[in-house]
Amino acid sequence: MSASTADSATPVLRLENVVKTFGDRVVLAGIDLTVDAHEVIALIGASGSGKSTLLRTINLLEQVDDGRVLLTGTDITDPRIDADAVRARFGTVFQHYNLFPHLTVLDNVTLALRHVHGVGKAAAAARGLELLDRVGLADFARSYPDRLSGGQQQRVAIVRALASGPEVLLLDEITSALDPELVGEVLELVRDLGASGTTILMATHEMAFARDVATRVVFLDAGVIREEGTPDQIFGAPRDPRTRAFLDRVT
Ligand code: ADP
Numbered sequence: 001m002s003a004s005t006a007d008s009a010t011p012v013l014r015l016e017n018v019v020k021t022f023g024d025r026v027v028l029a030g031i032d033l034t035v036d037a038h039e040v041i042a043l044i045g046a047s048g049s050g051k052s053t054l055l056r057t058i059n060l061l062e063q064v065d066d067g068r069v070l071l072t073g074t075d076i077t078d079p080r081i082d083a084d085a086v087r088a089r090f091g092t093v094f095q096h097y098n099l100f101p102h103l104t105v106l107d108n109v110t111l112a113l114r115h116v117h118g119v120g121k122a123a124a125a126a127r128g129l130e131l132l133d134r135v136g137l138a139d140f141a142r143s144y145p146d147r148l149s150g151g152q153q154q155r156v157a158i159v160r161a162l163a164s165g166p167e168v169l170l171l172d173e174i175t176s177a178l179d180p181e182l183v184g185e186v187l188e189l190v191r192d193l194g195a196s197g198t199t200i201l202m203a204t205h206e207m208a209f210a211r212d213v214a215t216r217v218v219f220l221d222a223g224v225i226r227e228e229g230t231p232d233q234i235f236g237a238p239r240d241p242r243t244r245a246f247l248d249r250v251t
């Protein structure tokens with residue numbers, strides 16, 4: 001269901017010198033980052049380093065001050081772009097599961113499919129049920145979100161993000177608001193998605209998970225990518241002193 005027409009060699013995402021300031025504070029100081037199809041990229045870094053701003057810039061919740069973002073070859077930071085249409089090509093999940101409480105699980109999952117992507121009710125429901133079944137939540141299709149645990153709600157939020165076949169999944173600290181015993185089921189789902197080829201860019205503070213599941217780890221420090229590499233390289237043999245200091249604090 002991907003809207004992509006570019007050939008497979010075109011990166012899914014390409015950030016070129018992305019700069020974002022708030023007032024006189026430089027939060028992203030010239031980010032260059034390429035995400036290829038099927039990569040699972042873990043964005044790590046201290047609180048305040050700019051991870052959320054980077055993700056919000058990519059899905060056009062923030063405007064760049066300089067540089068550009070290409071989504072499968074299209075410059076989405078071009079001011080003439082249709083931002084809603086671009087956002088529909090991303091699947092985004094934030095820290096706080098923001099399901100609509102007055103809609104059933106299935107209606108939450110199919111809402112964008114029906115109203116943004118114009119899929120008919122029956123076809124959207126079939127697609128939604130298939131996805132819920134895949135993550136073991138089909139029995140909750142007619143339930144309201146408050147009947148589900150936090151982990152189940154966050155899995156529904158992931159299913160909702162996947163429903164319209166996004167080109168890339170953007171995940172921002174999606175387990176950090178969960179009770180510890182609920183984190184595993186959510187990370188397990190992300191692991192499965194990565195293994196089945198979903199392109200994922202995720203900000204995370206789950207270092208063991210990043211080491212285990214990411215194909216590449218990117219360390220952000222004060223709005224700068226200090227270091228990136230394979231999980232083994234970043235966690236096993238970090239080259240930059242800032243990376244080492246950060247990992248010493250959090251692992
Ligand atoms: P992280 O997700 O890595 O914790 P953020 O991207 O949330 O970092 O924040 C990076 C910096 O940008 C922080 O100093 C934060 O206070 C600042 N910031 C984020 N959003 C805004 C905003 N809307 N207005 C002003 N400052 C902001």
Ligand code: MG
Nearest residue numbers: 051052053173
């Ligand atoms: Mg954040």
